[in-house]
Amino acid sequence: xxxxxxxxxxxxxxxxxxxxxxxxxxxxxxxxxxxxxxxxxxxxxxxxxxxxxxxxxxxxxxxxxxxxxxxxxxxxxxxxxxxxxxxxxxxxxxxxxxxxxxxxxxxxxxxxxxxxxxxxxxxxxxxxxxxxxxxxxxxxxxxxxxxxxxxxxxxxxxxxxxxxxxxxxxxxxxxxxxxxxxxxxxxxxxxxxxxxxxxxxxxxxxxxxxxxxxxxxxxxxxxxxxxxxxxxxxxxxxxxxxxxxxxxxxxxxxxxxxxxxxxxxxxxxxxxxxxxxxxxxxxxxxxxxxxxxxxxxxxxxxxxxxxxxxxxxxxxxxxxxxxxxxxxxxxxxxxxxxxxxxxxxxxxxxxxxxxxxxxxxxxxxxxxxxxxxxxxxxx
Amino acid sequence: xxxxxxxxxxxxxxxxxxxxxxxxxxxxxxxxxxxxxxxxxxxxxxxxxxxxxxxxxxxxxxxxxxxxxxxxxxxxxxxxxxxxxxxxxxxxxxxxxxxxxxxxxxxxxxxxxxxxxxxxxxxxxxxxxxxxxxxxxxxxxxxxxxxxxxxxxxxxxxxxxxxxxxxxxxxxxxxxxxxxxxxxxxxxxxxxxxxxxxxxxxxxxxxxxxxxxxxxxxxxxxxx
Numbered sequence: 001x002x003x004x005x006x007x008x009x010x011x012x013x014x015x016x017x018x019x020x021x022x023x024x025x026x027x028x029x030x031x032x033x034x035x036x037x038x039x040x041x042x043x044x045x046x047x048x049x050x051x052x053x054x055x056x057x058x059x060x061x062x063x064x065x066x067x068x069x070x071x072x073x074x075x076x077x078x079x080x081x082x083x084x085x086x087x088x089x090x091x092x093x094x095x096x097x098x099x100x101x102x103x104x105x106x107x108x109x110x111x112x113x114x115x116x117x118x119x120x121x122x123x124x125x126x127x128x129x130x131x132x133x134x135x136x137x138x139x140x141x142x143x144x145x146x147x148x149x150x151x152x153x154x155x156x157x158x159x160x161x162x163x164x165x166x167x168x169x170x171x172x173x174x175x176x177x178x179x180x181x182x183x184x185x186x187x188x189x190x191x192x193x194x195x196x197x198x199x200x201x202x203x204x205x206x207x208x209x210x211x212x213x214x215x216x217x218x219x220x221x222x223x224x225x226x227x228x229x230x231x232x233x234x235x236x237x238x239x240x241x242x243x244x245x246x247x248x249x250x251x252x253x254x255x256x257x258x259x260x261x262x263x264x265x266x267x268x269x270x271x272x273x274x275x276x277x278x279x280x281x282x283x284x285x286x287x288x289x290x291x292x293x294x295x296x297x298x299x300x301x302x303x304x305x306x307x308x309x310x311x312x313x314x315x316x317x318x319x320x321x322x323x324x325x326x327x328x329x330x331x332x333x334x335x336x337x338x339x340x341x342x343x344x345x346x347x348x349x350x351x352x353x354x355x356x357x358x359x360x361x362x363x364x365x366x367x368x369x370x371x372x373x374x375x376x377x378x379x
Numbered sequence: 380x381x382x383x384x385x386x387x388x389x390x391x392x393x394x395x396x397x398x399x400x401x402x403x404x405x406x407x408x409x410x411x412x413x414x415x416x417x418x419x420x421x422x423x424x425x426x427x428x429x430x431x432x433x434x435x436x437x438x439x440x441x442x443x444x445x446x447x448x449x450x451x452x453x454x455x456x457x458x459x460x461x462x463x464x465x466x467x468x469x470x471x472x473x474x475x476x477x478x479x480x481x482x483x484x485x486x487x488x489x490x491x492x493x494x495x496x497x498x499x500x501x502x503x504x505x506x507x508x509x510x511x512x513x514x515x516x517x518x519x520x521x522x523x524x525x526x527x528x529x530x531x532x533x534x535x536x537x538x539x540x541x542x543x544x545x546x547x548x549x550x551x552x553x554x555x556x557x558x559x560x561x562x563x564x565x566x567x568x569x570x571x572x573x574x575x576x577x578x579x580x581x582x583x584x585x586x587x588x589x590x591x592x593x594x595x596x597x598x599x600x601x602x603x
Binding site for chain 1: 495496
């Protein structure tokens with residue numbers, strides 16, 4: 001499976017249904033930053049991924065009406081939120097948008113139940129009570145109902161914030177890194193409950209994150225935003241695993257990025273040989289639409305590099321290289337090894353593996369890199 | 380002790396702090412949330428009584444109350460008497476004099492409300508008015524109480540403005556601070572001391588009650 005060129009899908013080209021969120025906006029800021037986003041999000045969870053400063057929160061604020069774009073169109077459900085061509089600009093309270101902020105913004109003076117009931121003032125009291133009880137039950141926080149936000153746990157607060165945003169039946173849900181403070185298990189339980197809820201409601205959910213793990217773990221689709229622009233759109237795998245853009249690559253966790261020259265093409269095998277820089281470090285990588293002597297940029301994840309203390313034999317992997325350990329540092333439960341093999345490479349291993357191989361700085365080591373672990377980032 | 384002066388003073392302070400609460404809330408709201416470029420001019424005007432000597436404020440009020448001014452003439456044609464040296468005139472003077480003491484703590488507590496809470500309120504369908512009543516005001520309770528207490532206390536203790544525009548008419552404009560000044564002037568030290576002590580105790584009891592009751596308001600904040 002060679003790397004495929006996935007064309008960036010642009011919102012205007014997609015057939016949209018009435019349930020989709022459609023966004024095509026421009027907004028310029030005094031400092032020179034311009035948000036220029038064009039996409040559509042269908043029902044389900046779309047991860048909005050990008051570094052801080054990429055314009056993710058500005059984008060959400062424009063959808064919610066908390067900031068005003070210079071021009072463009074925003075529509076969700078059967079409402080046009082904003083349309084500069086007709087001058088339409090629906091005020092925030094009238095937009096059917098649920099928004100869970102990074103800080104959650106639960107009202108500190110109200111109980112969890114009153115927080116959830118906040119958006120239901122127009123409903124008769126009986127129905128209001130029923131809706132609040134129902135959604136607290138759905139999100140497993142019925143017991144927190146009489147308590148204030150300061151008196152419940154972090155995970156419960158997230159659940160109450162979700163319930164508050166969803167109880168008013170919005171046609172779009174915006175989540176601004178709401179779960180970033182939670183551990184993985186709590187996070188995935190909450191997302192499971194959100195998914196279950198959305199099976200019936202079936203609305204587009206835009207989930208802002210800068211974490212690659214969250215994009216893979218939580219998203220049905222992903223949009224990659226860089227410097228205010230949509231660079232890639234597709235499945236999390238399309239956007240992140242074989243990134244066409246170097247910026248996406250760095251965010252996607254490529255610890256090793258090299259410039260290399262193509263020295264040989266092996267078309268029948270679907271591979272090519274690249275020389276990294278001017279070193280004696282050669283790698284066999286998947287064939288791209290490329291010519292001999294072209295310069296390419298390669299990305300290799302530190303976790304995709306296998307280490308061996310003796311020269312391994314009988315492997316399918318095409319790249320078996322000799323090197324020396326330059327340094328070893330422990331980061332949480334990962335050992336980060338810097339390896340000198342003509343160029344410097346970063347490899348990750350577990351502390352147990354380090355001990356059983358008896359690795360110390362200066363140790364001779366063999367590196368094993370699968371052809372398909374070498375990602376072509378740029379032609 | 381001059382009971383008449385004491386009740387007059389309390390009546391004046393209650394009226395003034397009640398009116399200031401009604402007037403101060405919208406002014407504080409406007410000062411906090413307006414994006415107008417000339418906002419700072421209004422802020423400066425509201426804060427003027429803090430720096431001006433009471434005699435300067437009193438002087439301008441006397442001029443405004445007099446028959447030379449449009450306000451003075453209008454009031455006179457309506458009621459048949461001038462505002463100067465009346466209880467109504469004293470109320471108006473005290474309102475202006477104590478305005479910053481009501482507006483500033485209220486505005487400060489409005490500004491301390493997390494803007495994300497206001498955004499959240501909007502996304503939940505609440506407009507400006509509902510957001511004010513359901514989020515801003517409940518979370519600003521300590522500031523609103525402080526504003527009311529400070530304007531009450533400041534009115535009880537004012538002297539210069541009262542002397543300028545109210546004079547010293549028993550039962551109408553002779554407040555307790557004027558009364559104490561009077562007693563000292565006539566070497567009536569024992570009585571002055573008694574009145575002063577009564578004022579001191581009254582103020583202490585009111586402030587303790589308010590701050591004691593107000594302590595609970597902070598429980599509204601999350602313990603982060």
